[in-house]
Amino acid sequence: ARGELHHARTHVGFVRFCSTRRYTYLDAVHSSRDFESARKFALMRIASRQNRGALAIIDLERGEYTNELGQRQKLIKKEEIIGHLIVQEAMIAANEALAQWCKTRGVRVCFRVHEGPRFESEEEKAHFDQFLRQSLSEKDENALELIDSICSNRLQPATYSTEPAPHWALKLPAYIHGTSPLRRVHDLISQMQIRAYLDNAALPLPWGDLSKLLATLDEQEEREQERARARFKKRDEKRFFQQLLEDKNLSNKQTRRAISYLLRQEDEQHKRVVLERVDEILEASR
Numbered sequence: 670a671r672g673e674l675h676h677a678r679t680h681v682g683f684v685r686f687c688s689t690r691r692y693t694y695l696d697a698v699h700s701s702r703d704f705e706s707a708r709k710f711a712l713m714r715i716a717s718r719q720n721r722g723a724l725a726i727i728d729l730e731r732g733e734y735t736n737e738l739g740q741r742q743k744l745i746k747k748e749e750i751i752g753h754l755i756v757q758e759a760m761i762a763a764n765e766a767l768a769q770w771c772k773t774r775g776v777r778v779c780f781r782v783h784e785g786p787r788f789e790s791e792e793e794k795a796h797f798d799q800f801l802r803q804s805l806s807e808k809d810e811n812a813l814e815l816i817d818s819i820c821s822n823r824l825q826p827a828t829y830s831t832e833p834a835p836h837w838a839l840k841l842p843a844y845i846h847g848t849s850p851l852r853r854v855h856d857l858i859s860q861m862q863i864r865a866y867l868d869n870a871a872l873p874l875p876w877g878d879l880s881k882l883l884a885t886l887d888e889q890e891e892r893e894q895e896r897a898r899a900r901f902k903k904r905d906e907k908r909f910f911q912q913l914l915e916d917k918n919l920s921n922k923q924t925r926r927a928i929s930y931l932l933r934q935e936d937e938q939h940k941r942v943v944l945e946r947v948d949e950i951l952e953a954s955r
Contacts, residue, residue, distance in 0.1 A: 672717030676773075679766045681863065694752030708751055711758040722802035723840035724820065726813060727754065737761055738783060738827055739820055739838035760848045761839065767863070768843040772833040776866045777879050779855040781844045782830045785837030786823035829855055829883045831876055854886065 697704045718725040724739030732747025734754060744750055764781075771778050788794040797819070804812035827836070833843035847859035858874065865872050874882060 671720065672713040672715075674762060674766055674769075676766065676769045679770050681767065681770055682867065692752075694749035695746070697752035697755060698748050704751070704755065707755045707759075711751070711754040714758040714762060715754070718839060719805045721840040722798055722805065724801065724816070724838050726805075726817075735838075737836075737839060737844075739824065741817060763848050764845050765839070765841055767847045767859070768833065768841070768845040771845065771859075771863065772843045774866065776862055777831050777872060777874070777876050778845050778847065778859040778862050779879075779883065780830045780833045781827055781836060781846050782834040783827040783836045783838050783844075784825050786820055787825055788823070829887065831879050831883065855883075858882070 692700075692703075697708065701708075715725050715727060725735055726741070727734040727750070729750055730747070732744040732750045734742055734750060734757075736742055736757065742753075744753065767778075768780065770776075771780075785794070786797065788797065800812070801816055803809075804816060827838075829846075835842055836844040845859055846853060846855045847863070848856060850857035850860050858879070861873050862879075
């Protein structure tokens with residue numbers, strides 16, 4: 670009734686299933702009768718995490734919700750939010766159940782570990798957790814906005830580990846990624862390990878090999894994120910340069926950004942164009 674899992678009843682085994690229909694996120698709204706139980710399930714699961722003091726916030730009117738790391742997500746089509754929540758909560762529930770099942774049996778999988786926001790002391794972190802729990806129970810919008818701001822600056826990324834450890838954003842003692850083997854290699858590895866355990870076979874990746882593989886995957890993921898940040902930065906600078914050439918007036922903040930942008934340029938011709946434009950803007954503002 671409180672939306673918590675009965676871990677003693679978790680059963681992991683092999684099944685065959687046949688898909689009889691393909692749904693879209695909007696079907697959760699348009700075919701509401703088909704999704705009535707799923708909708709109740711999703712909202713109940715979110716409420717259960719809020720009761721635990723987890724960073725779980727939803728706004729059905731604006732199409733905003735927090736993901737498993739407590740990061741705020743905003744949908745372009747706000748009507749799709751229920752569909753997204755149903756999928757997310759089913760995934761989180763399955764991964765939570767699998768994590769506890771693997772932890773109890775000592776199965777080495779890709780545990781997802783999240784230490785939460787950085788604070789100077791455990792006492793400060795405990796005060797923050799208490800403030801979060803109170804804000805969620807009282808639905809204090811101003812406090813939740815402050816929490817969102819704090820988390821955006823201090824929230825640490827989640828990591829993978831061969832050992833179960835707490836997941837701060839979900840307020841769980843253990844969590845894994847194991848439901849999406851077609852799009853995430855960590856989920857595929859977890860399923861391979863679980864399947865071997867169920868078959869009473871040797872695990873494909875012993876503890877040492879799994880640790881090395883996770884470290885390698887973390888390095889590759891970090892490099893890919895750096896490449897992505899570089900692409901986005903280059904795109905944003907290109908857009909800013911176009912804006913700089915087209916806008917007649919710039920605010921003080923935009924002017925400072927233009928000067929900073931100017932100092933980073935290596936191309937002399939590009940630098941001269943920006944400098945001339947900044948001079949024009951400064952002259953016009955006198």
